[in-house]
Amino acid sequence: xxxxxxxxxxxxxxxxxxxxxxxxxxxxxxxxxxxxxxxxxxxxxxxxxxxxxxxxxxxxxxxxxxxxxxxxxxxxxxxxxxxxxxxxxxxxxxxxxxxxxxxxxxxxxxxxxxxxxxx
Amino acid sequence: xxxxxxxxxxxxxxxxxxxxxxxxxxxxxxxxxxxxxxxxxxxxxxxxxxxxxxxxxxxxxxxxxxxxxxxxxxxxxxxxxxxxxxxxxxxxxxxxxxxxxxxxxxxxxxxxxxxxxxxxxxxxxxxxxxxxxxxxxxxxxxxxxxxxxxxxxxxxxxxxxxxxxxxxxxxxxxxxxxxxxxxxxxxxxxxxxxxxxxxxxxxxxxxxxxxxxxxxxxxxxxxxxxxxxxxxxxxxxxxxxxxxxxxxxxxxxxxxxxxxxxxxxxxxxxxxxxxxxxxxxxxxxxxxxxxxxxxxxxxxxxxxxxxxxxxxxxxxxxxxxxxxxxxxxxxxxxxxxxxxxxxxxxxxxxxxxxxxxxxxxxxxxxxxxxxxxxxxxxxxxxxxxxxxxxxxxxxxxxxxxxxxxxxxxxxxxxxxxxxxxxxxxxxxx
Numbered sequence: 001x002x003x004x005x006x007x008x009x010x011x012x013x014x015x016x017x018x019x020x021x022x023x024x025x026x027x028x029x030x031x032x033x034x035x036x037x038x039x040x041x042x043x044x045x046x047x048x049x050x051x052x053x054x055x056x057x058x059x060x061x062x063x064x065x066x067x068x069x070x071x072x073x074x075x076x077x078x079x080x081x082x083x084x085x086x087x088x089x090x091x092x093x094x095x096x097x098x099x100x101x102x103x104x105x106x107x108x109x110x111x112x113x114x115x116x117x118x119x
Numbered sequence: 120x121x122x123x124x125x126x127x128x129x130x131x132x133x134x135x136x137x138x139x140x141x142x143x144x145x146x147x148x149x150x151x152x153x154x155x156x157x158x159x160x161x162x163x164x165x166x167x168x169x170x171x172x173x174x175x176x177x178x179x180x181x182x183x184x185x186x187x188x189x190x191x192x193x194x195x196x197x198x199x200x201x202x203x204x205x206x207x208x209x210x211x212x213x214x215x216x217x218x219x220x221x222x223x224x225x226x227x228x229x230x231x232x233x234x235x236x237x238x239x240x241x242x243x244x245x246x247x248x249x250x251x252x253x254x255x256x257x258x259x260x261x262x263x264x265x266x267x268x269x270x271x272x273x274x275x276x277x278x279x280x281x282x283x284x285x286x287x288x289x290x291x292x293x294x295x296x297x298x299x300x301x302x303x304x305x306x307x308x309x310x311x312x313x314x315x316x317x318x319x320x321x322x323x324x325x326x327x328x329x330x331x332x333x334x335x336x337x338x339x340x341x342x343x344x345x346x347x348x349x350x351x352x353x354x355x356x357x358x359x360x361x362x363x364x365x366x367x368x369x370x371x372x373x374x375x376x377x378x379x380x381x382x383x384x385x386x387x388x389x390x391x392x393x394x395x396x397x398x399x400x401x402x403x404x405x406x407x408x409x410x411x412x413x414x415x416x417x418x419x420x421x422x423x424x425x426x427x428x429x430x431x432x433x434x435x436x437x438x439x440x441x442x443x444x445x446x447x448x449x450x451x452x453x454x455x456x457x458x459x460x461x462x463x464x465x466x467x468x469x470x471x472x473x474x475x476x477x478x479x480x481x482x483x484x485x486x487x488x489x490x491x492x493x494x495x496x497x498x499x500x501x502x503x504x505x506x507x508x509x510x511x512x513x514x515x516x517x518x519x520x521x522x523x524x525x526x527x528x529x530x531x532x533x534x535x536x537x538x539x540x541x542x543x544x545x546x547x548x
Contacts, residue, residue: 009343009346009347011344011347011350011351011368011371011372012343012346012347012350015350015351015353015354015359015360016350018354018359018360019354019357019359022359081339081342081343081346082339083338101342102342102343102345102346103342103345103346103348103349103350104346104349104350105349105350105353106350106353106354106357106359107353
């Protein structure tokens with residue numbers, strides 16, 4: 001499956017990308033919303049999205065809305081250090097399929113992606 | 120009016136009211152007593168005169184025309200007797216009372232040795248009014264009750280602000296911060312107490328909110344490096360990475376966590392104002408030489424003072440300027456120029472870069488990360504807040520200037536001898 005990973009921390013993005021690639025997924029890892037917009041998003045089926053990105057504190061939420069409005073109907077998983085009820089609610093409103101709170105483990109990410117990928 | 124004066128006035132009014140009531144009751148008693156006594160005397164006199172007129176003592180036989188007595192308008196059971204030589208020769212109205220208890224008595228001496236005794240029954244009111252002791256016993260509890268009521272009412276009015284304060288204090292002790300208590304008018308002990316309470320409550324609320332914001336911020340700032348540690352350790356376990364590649368990542372993130380922790384602790388502690396004086400040039404030279412390569416190659420230091428500029432606390436100046444230099448190198452490309460120059464009774468340290476600077480909305484939150492009620496802005500770093508804290512402790516200020524060729528942060532520092540005391544100083548003393 002084609003996975004889009006938007007995470008500005010290379011120390012986090014790199015092992016996640018490597019893990020998913022070993023699982024057989026095609027991973028497009030970018031560090032900002034600007035970079036994500038430049039990608040051809042037609043084939044993307046899973047989006048792993050940080051909330052605080054270089055474009056702003058809520059850039060992840062804004063990008064999720066943008067994706068949904070553009071017709072993206074695939075899976076959406078937020079990876080974030082923000083743990084307030086308001087943040088979780090906002091993620092749900094944007095049709096998120098999951099919310100992984102940092103510090104998460106690689107196994108957590110893997111489990112969620114496997115779940116998304118299963119028919 | 121002061122609280123003491125209000126209390127005094129309340130007690131004085133209660134006593135005054137009691138005294139006035141007591142005086143009033145006494146006057147009313149005297150008045151009624153006099154009126155009843157006068158009426159009794161008039162009735163007695165009238166009955167006696169009528170009886171004398173109705174008597175017939177001629178011819179050695181005593182006669183009485185009772186119709187005249189019975190025609191009297193206000194008869195109330197009067198009795199009479201005619202006595203001669205100790206013997207009763209005639210009675211009217213019933214047995215003549217043997218004592219004066221409950222009766223008003225009078226005697227009239229007539230011709231031929233006859234004596235007319237008249238007895239008039241006293242009403243209950245007349246009897247009561249005739250007994251001063253009984254009256255005092257009756258009016259005393261009444262006056263006590265009145266005095267108590269007046270004192271109670273006044274105390275409630277005077278004590279209302281204290282009740283409000285007590286309630287507010289209870290809320291504070293349960294960490295539920297009340298609205299400011301109403302400050303009584305005037306400049307007395309109570310209004311001063313209410314004002315002090317409101318200040319204390321607001322300051323405690325600020326402290327607790329700051330503490331909560333700090334906890335939220337700390338937890339957020341530590342989550343990302345912790346996540347990196349966790350993920351890389353797992354990657355090693357899963358054979359996704361080599362030890363050689365993982366160790367530098369772990370070191371970097373441990374350092375990052377340490378940096379966050381040190382900065383957070385420095386911000387929550389009162390600024391260290393232990394004076395270690397130095398020249399500004401000395402401090403800045405140290406900062407420049409401590410900047411690691413390759414950043415140092417982008418840094419230019421310009422010293423424009425003709426005389427040494429002395430600062431009172433080298434440590435705080437270093438903390439402030441080093442953070443500003445680090446920010447400039449981190450968030451801009453191109454050259455960073457560090458200029459030291461004298462200003463009017465102060466010294467100026469200017470950190471100029473060629474970047475776009477910090478947007479105004481972010482700047483405010485970066486300067487004071489824990490002073491706002493809303494969420495702090497994690498991920499922006501604490502360098503600016505640390506610099507602000509240090510410069511404020513020194514009695515200086517930081518200005519932020521967007522220029523055509525870049526961004527400038529100007530630190531104005533009092534030179535030694537011009538140090539303005541601040542709250543942080545006060546808290547240390």
